Amino acid sequence: MVVKNLYEKVADRISGLILEGTLKSGDRLPSVRKLHKQLSVSISTVLEAYRLLEDKGLIVARPQSGYYVKQSLAIASEEPKLSDPPISISTVDTSLVARIYGDINKPGIVKLGAAIPSPEILPVAALNRLMGKVIRDRSSLIHSYHTPEGCQSLRQEIAKRAIDIGCYLNPDSIIITNGTTEAVYLALKSVTKPGDTVAIESPSYYGLLQTLESLHLKALELPTDPKYGISLEHLATALDRGGIAACALVSNFSNPLGSCMSDAKKRSLVKLLDRYNIPLIEDDIYGDLYFTENRPKAIKAFDTRGRVLYCTSVSKILSPGLRVGWIIPGCYQTEVKRLKMVLNLTTAIATQLTVAAFLNNGGYDRHLRKMRQTYRVQMDRIRAAICNYFPPQTKITRPQGGQVLWVELPGTIDVMNLYDRALEYQISIAPGMIFSPSKSYNNCFRINCGLPWSEDIDRAIQILGALSQQQLANKVLTSKYS
Numbered sequence: 086m087v088v089k090n091l092y093e094k095v096a097d098r099i100s101g102l103i104l105e106g107t108l109k110s111g112d113r114l115p116s117v118r119k120l121h122k123q124l125s126v127s128i129s130t131v132l133e134a135y136r137l138l139e140d141k142g143l144i145v146a147r148p149q150s151g152y153y154v155k156q157s158l159a160i161a162s163e164e165p166k167l168s169d170p171p172i173s174i175s176t177v178d179t180s181l182v183a184r185i186y187g188d189i190n191k192p193g194i195v196k197l198g199a200a201i202p203s204p205e206i207l208p209v210a211a212l213n214r215l216m217g218k219v220i221r222d223r224s225s226l227i228h229s230y231h232t233p234e235g236c237q238s239l240r241q242e243i244a245k246r247a248i249d250i251g252c253y254l255n256p257d258s259i260i261i262t263n264g265t266t267e268a269v270y271l272a273l274k275s276v277t278k279p280g281d282t283v284a285i286e287s288p289s290y291y292g293l294l295q296t297l298e299s300l301h302l303k304a305l306e307l308p309t310d311p312k313y314g315i316s317l318e319h320l321a322t323a324l325d326r327g328g329i330a331a332c333a334l335v336s337n338f339s340n341p342l343g344s345c346m347s348d349a350k351k352r353s354l355v356k357l358l359d360r361y362n363i364p365l366i367e368d369d370i371y372g373d374l375y376f377t378e379n380r381p382k383a384i385k386a387f388d389t390r391g392r393v394l395y396c397t398s399v400s401k402i403l404s405p406g407l408r409v410g411w412i413i414p415g416c417y418q419t420e421v422k423r424l425k426m427v428l429n430l431t432t433a434i435a436t437q438l439t440v441a442a443f444l445n446n447g448g449y450d451r452h453l454r455k456m457r458q459t460y461r462v463q464m465d466r467i468r469a470a471i472c473n474y475f476p477p478q479t480k481i482t483r484p485q486g487g488q489v490l491w492v493e494l495p496g497t498i499d500v501m502n503l504y505d506r507a508l509e510y511q512i513s514i515a516p517g518m519i520f521s522p523s524k525s526y527n528n529c530f531r532i533n534c535g536l537p538w539s540e541d542i543d544r545a546i547q548i549l550g551a552l553s554q555q556q557l558a559n560k561v562l563t564s565k566y567s
Contacts, residue, residue: 235261251386343484
């Protein structure tokens with residue numbers, strides 16, 4: 086654990102106000118003497134804090150005038166454009182993912198590549214207390230087999246909260262799973278057979294690609310906008326040509342782009358798929374992590390024929406380790422239930438009851454509000470650091486929720502080379518090609534914003550930026566003298 090100096094703590098406090106928007110671009114900061122009195126710290130401490138903020142590109146000193154929030158901070162890096170994958174059917178090979186996972190779990194790694202929440206952000210103590218109570222009060226039940234659908238109290242809580250996503254559900258329409266991964270697996274297994282082709286976003290979450298590979302399914306990558314999601318025009322063309330068995334996507338704040346489809350687009354997507362009788366597997370694991378005023382609706386909210394199989398979990402919000410997710414399979418309920426029984430019969434009852442208790446006791450909404458605020462600030466800080474340290478041509482997404490950023494580097498940069506060099510400094514990133522069956526996006530990477538901001542994070546991004554600048558400079562020299 087890094088012990089911070091007093092001036093670093095002062096700098097963190099001011100940078101937090103800047104990145105939260107309390108102090109806006111062009112605002113004048115308190116004078117050195119005023120801040121010295123307000124915070125009861127020495128003048129030299131304030132000066133060191135201001136110098137640190139200058140070095141980070143957050144503030145600027147104006148002679149005989151004072152310190153100001155840097156004007157350029159309001160002008161974020163350009164965003165990536167609509168993706169342009171090869172629109173051809175691909176066999177899925179995710180062998181590179183195993184290597185990435187192995188590297189992430191090495192001791193001392195700064196895990197910028199894994200989209201996981203930090204335990205510091207999760208309600209670990211509250212969940213532990215609730216689980217202890219469940220174990221004491223329901224000691225016989227938790228050691229027994231339960232029904233494949235899952236415990237009634239949890240399904241009731243989920244049904245209550247489904248109003249927030251635009252759905253009005255009967256608890257009996259819900260099946261509890263071991264996380265979203267199992268929910269998506271059951272959904273795909275229910276509506277496809279080996280050799281079928283599934284239409285997906287591009288780039289697309291590598292966990293989905295692993296599931297496609299395990300089920301011997303092929304993928305058709307479709308152009309996707311970092312803001313608005315999958316291209317319906319390209320999807321319509323693919324459906325018209327035939328050969329698509331299903332569509333699978335992350336509807337809200339997708340991983341890795343962070344895109345979020347509008348209600349109108351979600352409605353149009355459902356109508357389009359209904360026209361061709363194509364089922365949709367919807368992963369909405371990030372939907373509750375919105376930074377805007379209201380939670381975006383699920384695609385499931387516009388489903389009138391039961392062809393949308395809605396999948397989600399508490400893994401990104403409460404606990405990855407509890408492995409509690411669920412699926413609303415619509416007209417595929419019977420087949421999903423049958424497969425659940427074959428696969429593992431049921432999900433552990435102790436964790437189900439723990440999540441049900443947390444959802445019921447009122448703590449969930451308070452926790453969500455805090456988590457959303459934390460992620461928004463962390464995402465702003467990481468984006469600002471990337472703007473400060475990386476080559477000027479770097480493009481960064483601007484999601485309105487979720488926990489990941491997609492970074493597009495100048496086209497000559499090889500991200501696998503950057504990945505290997507970063508590991509030498511104990512830093513992991515998620516290289517772009519693991520999000521594509523065609524191994525596209527070799528100048529892109531995903532970065533996790535689920536870790537609390539720290540000097541270690543700032544230093545890691547600074548190193549990544551320096552390595553990118555170095556590789557770009559070497560490419561220019563090679564081109565010039567070749």
